[in-house]
Amino acid sequence: MAEDLTVLGIESSCDDTAAAVVRGTDVLSSIVYGQTALHKDFGGVVPEIAARAHAEKLDHCVEEALARADVGLDQLDGIAVTAGPGLIGGVLSGVMCAKGLSAATGLPLIGVNHLAGHALTPRLTDQVAFPYLMLLVSGGHCQFLIVEAHDRYRRIGGTIDDAPGEAFDKTARILGLPQPGGPSVEKAARHGDPARFQMPRPLLNQQGCDMSFSGLKTAILRARDAVVADAGGLTIQDQADLSAGFQAAVTDLLTEKTRRALNIYLADGPAKKSFAIAGGVAANGPIRTSLQQLCIDHDAAFIAPPLALCTDNAAMIAYAGIAKLSDGDIDDLTLSARPRWPLDDQAAPMLGSGKKGAKA
Ligand code: KG4
Ligand code: ZN
Numbered sequence: 001m002a003e004d005l006t007v008l009g010i011e012s013s014c015d016d017t018a019a020a021v022v023r024g025t026d027v028l029s030s031i032v033y034g035q036t037a038l039h040k041d042f043g044g045v046v047p048e049i050a051a052r053a054h055a056e057k058l059d060h061c062v063e064e065a066l067a068r069a070d071v072g073l074d075q076l077d078g079i080a081v082t083a084g085p086g087l088i089g090g091v092l093s094g095v096m097c098a099k100g101l102s103a104a105t106g107l108p109l110i111g112v113n114h115l116a117g118h119a120l121t122p123r124l125t126d127q128v129a130f131p132y133l134m135l136l137v138s139g140g141h142c143q144f145l146i147v148e149a150h151d152r153y154r155r156i157g158g159t160i161d162d163a164p165g166e167a168f169d170k171t172a173r174i175l176g177l178p179q180p181g182g183p184s185v186e187k188a189a190r191h192g193d194p195a196r197f198q199m200p201r202p203l204l205n206q207q208g209c210d211m212s213f214s215g216l217k218t219a220i221l222r223a224r225d226a227v228v229a230d231a232g233g234l235t236i237q238d239q240a241d242l243s244a245g246f247q248a249a250v251t252d253l254l255t256e257k258t259r260r261a262l263n264i265y266l267a268d269g270p271a272k273k274s275f276a277i278a279g280g281v282a283a284n285g286p287i288r289t290s291l292q293q294l295c296i297d298h299d300a301a302f303i304a305p306p307l308a309l310c311t312d313n314a315a316m317i318a319y320a321g322i323a324k325l326s327d328g329d330i331d332d333l334t335l336s337a338r339p340r341w342p343l344d345d346q347a348a349p350m351l352g353s354g355k356k357g358a359k360a
Pocket of ligand 1: 137138139140141164165166168169180181182183186279280281282283284285310311312
């Protein structure tokens with residue numbers, strides 16, 4: 001039974017080295033070593049630096065996860081690892097580490113799709129019944145998924161260019177606010193007037209659930225340049241007003257597209273109506289409140305897992321591994337790392353997939 005299985009999860013697909021032990025739906029430990037400091041001078045994640053740091057840290061991370069969980073290798077039922085999508089060097093580091101452990105212990109090896117990890121988190125935290133609608137909204141990805149089973153997903157829309165988190169980060173950079181941009185733009189926007197700078201709402205009135213965010217950063221750049229040309233620089237109030245205008249546009253876009261996604265999901269008549277969000281942008285107060293209100297209007301439950309399980313972590317990988325293991329769906333030492341691995345291979349490929357297409 002899935003609830004009795006204890007699995008070690010390993011995650012290294014972008015800039016977080018993570019290991020966790022999960023038993024059933026109990027997170028016994030979840031360790032995340034971030035790499036923000038290593039990449040901060042480069043304006044983005046440098047794949048080679050990330051891969052090297054993962055290779056150096058993974059062993060310690062796994063040891064710490066086992067120690068915190070007070071679980072020995074002999075008490076595990078399997079080893080789950082992110083096998084994609086992500087930055088290939090990082091994914092390879094994790095896969096090699098997991099293969100080594102599997103070969104040494106004889107434990108089953110389970111290759112997990114990172115996006116499945118995010119998408120199944122509402123079941124780990126809230127035991128949400130299938131099918132549910134999921135909005136995955138992070139620094140690298142933005143997509144609507146109808147989660148029908150642990151291995152069956154329908155992708156009904158997503159960004160055609162930047163992910164919202166990426167747009168928040170770029171906006172912060174343009175406005176001279178600290179990284180990561182999401183929290184600092186949200187903070188600045190609290191004292192801002194969203195009506196002072198009218199921002200575009202790309203694709204808002206276009207049919208379907210696809211979204212576009214790249215035009216927003218251009219609009220912010222133009223608005224900033226106009227203020228600087230006029231006044232010689234940005235005041236704190238200018239930063240606040242620009243942040244508020246930007247955040248209002250993202251909130252409107254996500255809310256309207258979620259309304260459409262909910263209608264598609266509800267048209268199938270699910271027994272229990274549930275909408276879940278995950279990813280770093282799910283931490284944003286105004287976005288969260290607006291989506292929550294939308295769920296109230298549609299009589300659907302709103303599920304937002306705790307932030308530590310919304311952002312990249314290995315507990316979600318261990319949990320997705322448990323779902324596969326209990327189905328007997330395991331890999332062997334030929335498991336390969338996949339930089340691209342769509343959850344729904346029936347869905348049309350997107351034009352763009354966010355921050356270098358790597359992080360989810
Ligand atoms: O899920 P995450 O930790 O990493 C991945 O991208 O996988 O998400 C990080 C992203 C960053 O772009 C960050 O700026 C954004 O989430 N973010 C936020 C907030 N907190 C983090 N965006 C908007 N508002 C926030 N409060
Ligand atoms: Zn992710």
